[in-house]
Amino acid sequence: MYTETPENYNNFLTQAEDTIATDYFGLLRVSEAFLPLLRKDARIVNVSSSAGHLSRLPSTDLRSKFSSNTLTVSQLSDLVNQYLKAVKNKTNKEDGWGERSYSIAKIAVSALTRVYQRYFNTEKVDMNIAVNSVHPGYVLTDLNPTGDWSIEEGAKPILYLAIGENNHKGLYIWKDCSVVDWLGETTPQRH
Template identity: 45%
Template structure:
């Protein structure tokens, strides 16, 4: 019997994640899991897609909750046997919240960086051969968005590891709590640092997977989806959610050969280490 392929999208109840699920239901040959932290919002999103004749499967997944991650991992492992596409879309923008910068930084690094690291640590062991992993970064996740050249150098270090990167993210949170983030050269945005962390993590994950003895031929890439009309942008974004989903769907469907690359909304590769970014939409 042929094994059915499996795609998983985090934060699928609305925005870009919802459009990624929709696009995968239309184009991906396999089961598509719409996951969300809220059971009600997740089920409502599934109902909307069913009304369009599509057939996603809902499972609860809060990417910041270890129990929820492990429950989901166990469910997928025993019902499906593995994962072929993992799209780490869930994320937050807390820069404008009226809380101290140290709290903003802690919340943002936790929700945007550690969430992806923890979901990947749980699901990577059950990725099948030729799996595609797509991490939602941002134009804000370009290395040049970190103002200090010395600070940038930490991310360029060829000896950087995931552990060192996580320590770097923790150091950033501490620097915010101690009000030293500007003098240390991090810049003023927790969102930027969290997404630079996601970008760097994606490159390191690809390097690590390339070295595994099992040789599963897994692809990890990270995207800037565009400036998209969602709750996150207070609907100021100029692109539709379907347009914002395109780069992730392109990567998920394979046939691109890209590994550890920064992929723009138009599916073109951008140099993460380069001096500038192309327009964000």
């Protein structure tokens, strides 16, 4: 978020570019490199966030684009680039993106999860691959000294999806290992 000074805007723009480059495009590059190497019954766990819940996106039109059952990786990347363009043009708020680049990046991660799962469900059915996204909690780390969730607590839902007994596919999992409706109107308030 920024106030209308050139310095604050430049900081916001840099933060938006860095966040999207790391959290979305970085994940996308790694995923594209590893997808051909996956074996039968593989599990992919994408770390999202409560900020990655679709309800965090102010525009209902943009929400419908991110949640489309026909969304492709290319279209998703185009949407993310549209956000960066709106930030550069200082129209992100008016265009319905809001002011949190972290939310846009994590919404894109959650959307990518659904796109990949749809691909495995239709093109690689015999491989039984599961792709899910997870909100691990507000974890206390060196990068987040105000977190209220331990590293061990944050690892629990990730390990649950990676090696636990579950049949989840294409879902958004909360820090307590419960399934949350990513398409829901509000972000869950569970602790």
